[in-house]
Amino acid sequence: MKPPPASTPVTRRDFVRTSSAAATLALSSGFAHPANVLAAAAPAPAGAPPKPAAPTAPRPFLTPADKFRDVSRGTPKPHSLTGDALIQARLTPETWRLEITADTPANPAAKDVAGLGQALTLADGTALDLPALLKLGERHGVKFLKAMQCLNIPTPLGQGLWEGVPLREVLRLCGPLRNVRRIYYWGFHNHDPKQLFQSSLSYSQAMETPPGELPAFLAYRLNGEPISLLRGGPVRMVIPWAHGFKSIKWLQRIVVTNDYRANDTYAEQNNDPEAPLKTAAYLDNVPARIPAGQAVSIGGLVISGWSGLKRVECRDSAKPGATGPPATPAADAAEQWTAAQLEAPPADWTSVLPAGVSARKILGFNSQTGQPATWPLRYSMISWSAALNGLAPGKYTLRARAVDLNDFAQPEPRPMQKSGRNALEVKEFEVV
């Protein structure tokens, strides 16, 4: 198989210009993004060459806070609380408190007793409040663009500019830490142990951010605004390299422990609690029936996960008749894949970022030039698109996949879907 050509980035402006000029087919879409339509150019007049396909319209780079797909547990859902119930839950900016304590010596998995120089508790009036966290942010604040993606749902939930304070700086308030192997944390859960949704990090993941890496942080702003109750405010944990289940909403408690286990609630549901965000492409819906001679643009989103992104490619569908993925690895290797176009970085980041936010101050950007250090940015998502031209009548199966920087094509090297939903996406359509 001949290697596909390198992906050619297209600019956001090109995307928008061509797609708005094109006739769009109305599609039923399961995705939450408003711009999620596939564009198809009008059929070419007889004898004329088919018009170039109109690229898929890209989503807005930042998803509005209320447009994220929501994954929240709880009865009632914490973000449905109002009035006094909200105050009792300590989920207003004034009432929010964070407790940081050590695990009980009774934990049977502990081989030693974990301890903190200074616990922060409600009982003794030392629990951290929002003004103290914001004050810490004046010195240590970080900003970071991240796609939120559930481990169990294929389509990314949304992408935001998150802002907050590294967890290591918050834990420093409680030093010295003794015999700590892991850190657990959870949010408001209606004071009902059955509704607890907990996540965890190793001690080093929390405390020793490597140079150029992204820290775990306590976020209090999203897209330049305070984090809404709906998105887990006033304060939410954000773990840049992880799937959504590590980014605990309505954060209220951190516990340091000598227990070595990744004691995440998700671990009890057969998920891999240590799996980082998976590089994967997602494919938008395709019209079920496409008139012959009509050029069609396909596209979707791609997440640059733990192992980065080299390209997105789709199967060359010029030959009708194939149904489903090839049965054997040899047949798969013989497939023709065509590189898709990746959305280029915005020429002007001020048009994408909230007012007053400089790209130079965002982690993952060059602090001198204000340009992204990698593209796509680590743990973020962009749109991709490709054109299908000159398809003969027949049934087609379209597939798209991401190839990571180690040349693994999705779902490899992570075929186990409970470690991050990244199955090869397949759509069927018919040219008539």
Ligand SMILES: Nc1nc2c(c(=O)[nH]1)N[C@H]1C(S)=C(S)[C@@H](COP(=O)(O)O)O[C@H]1N2
């Ligand atoms: N407290 C709490 N935090 C939570 C959850 C939850 O149910 N309760 N769901 C988690 C999961 S599984 C995901 S995928 C993300 C979803 O974030 P979003 O609702 O902001 O899109 O939140 C995470 N944080």
Ligand SMILES: [Mo]
């Ligand atoms: Mo999730």
